[in-house]
Amino acid sequence: MTVCLTGCAEPSGDFAARLLDWYDQHGRHDLPWQKQVTPYRVWVSEIMLQQTQVGTVIPYFQRFMARFPDVHALASATQDEVLHYWSGLGYYARGRNLHRAAQQLVEQHQGQFPRERPALEALPGIGRSTAAAILALSRGQHEAILDGNVKRVLARHQAVQGWTGEAAVQKHLWMLAENLTPAQRVADYTQAIMDLGATVCTRSRPRCDACPVATDCLARAQGLQSSLPTPRPRREQPLRQVCMLIIQGPEGILLEQRPPTGLWGGLWGFPEVASTDDAAAWCQARLGVDPQECHAMEPFVHTFTHFRLHITPLRMWVQDPAAGVMEGAGRVWYKDTAQAGLGLAAPVARLLKQITQEDGETNGSHGEMRNAG
Incomplete structure (x- = not known):
């Protein structure tokens, strides 16, 4: 399988700087989980945002925080009540895992979020990217994320071919994500690249004229914005x-x-x-x-x-x-x-x-x- 098109090049060193400059002017700074930032609030928002649009998540997040303001409140609740506050968000395993992880945080970590990514990944429902997002967004730790928005930005910018769920493609995208994440302003950079994918480098009709990294985007140069990332192979839904x-x-x-x-x-x-x-x-x-x-x-x-x-x-x-x-x-x-x-x-x-x-x-x-x- 070919992971990169001919002509694939390493992103220029000012990729992060351009993205941060754009974020300062055009990024999202008033989302509910960006206020009173804690690992708990970031974690809940990241789980809710999996497979779900920001506009849908906001009212759910606000109701959830009002009822379960911290990990101890969530851990002590019944699963019935947690799922009641999750009703309508879909993908209910997320809610069940959130509840189980809260209980483990209280039982095994005294209600504190570990500072090491592997320890976070050991909790139910937390994968590599979610664990990295918790640490980067709440504590500014140098961790790279690779959610759906980031995959789309990187796959287009570097013309990475192949479905992003394939192991070889994921490995290449992780390498890019790690190389591009700056040592400074990690939280802002993490939010910036997610915002870019959500608001500019969108799935359909990306606004390349508004993109801060369009000048060296290989997909744009080769007219491949509509075909990258490579779609998941279609399967008949029974x-x-x-x-x-x-x-x-x-x-x-x-x-x-x-x-x-x-x-x-x-x-x-x-x-x-x-x-x-x-x-x-x-x-x-x-x-x-x-x-x-x-x-x-x-x-x-x-x-x-x-x-x-x-x-x-x-x-x-x-x-x-x-x-x-x-x-x-x-x-x-x-x-x-x-x-x-x-x-x-x-x-x-x-x-x-x-x-x-x-x-x-x-x-x-x-x-x-x-x-x-």
Whole structure:
């Protein structure tokens, strides 16, 4: 595999200086995690920003900080509550890992963030680039990062070919990132190169005329801005099918907590069956009653990174379910989407909101929730 196009050259020595000059004038300086900077706040923001746009993250970060202002508050919370504050951000393993890492920081490091990158990388959900970002942005330590924005800037500037997820390409990009990171103003440089990728060297329609390092950008010189970085090889996304049972009884809507790992791990959702044909049998086996009424809602497709999920929601009404249905943990009767502090997958929250809108205020519900068991 060819990593670099013919003519690939080492960046000029003033790359960092040009980038810092641009950052001083045009960079982002008022993001919430840039205020009252601590390793904890940087860490939470970096995890939230993985696969998620800044504009989406800001309100989540602010709510999260208001509830979990430090690592001790996060570590002492329940996973349910953490996932509730994560609901809607997606990629829920990030929230679970954040919670586990906070507990390890308290148990193994007295709530302090290690100053060595390998020790940070040993925590759940923290890779090399995230660990480097924590140290560079919060403490100014000389660490190079390589997130998606940085990969795009470097791949274009040096015309690095090949999908950035391939080992040889990653190794080359890491070498460039390390060579370019200056000894001084490391935090500013780190934010600057991320800002450049986010606001100027964007995925589509990069604004090369506004780029401080455009004069020696090889992609620009060769007209390759639209083709670099090399896209990930396309793979057909399989389509899976599921029927979500929206079971409504006198106490509300039945929700179950999903297993701690896997799809939507630890979140709350509707019982699921393979098809609508299995719905009545599920009610008989689990609730001891037949549904009085069934109503199919509009199916929709929810897209994940590696597959698409075709969801058929089926509303069902039951009376006097067997008492044993609520024995033990893991089930609740859910009545109010606004006040119940549960972590919900995006499709589940969407359907609950839709049902609330369709039904209006029912049974004088004011956020009441009965825990299973």
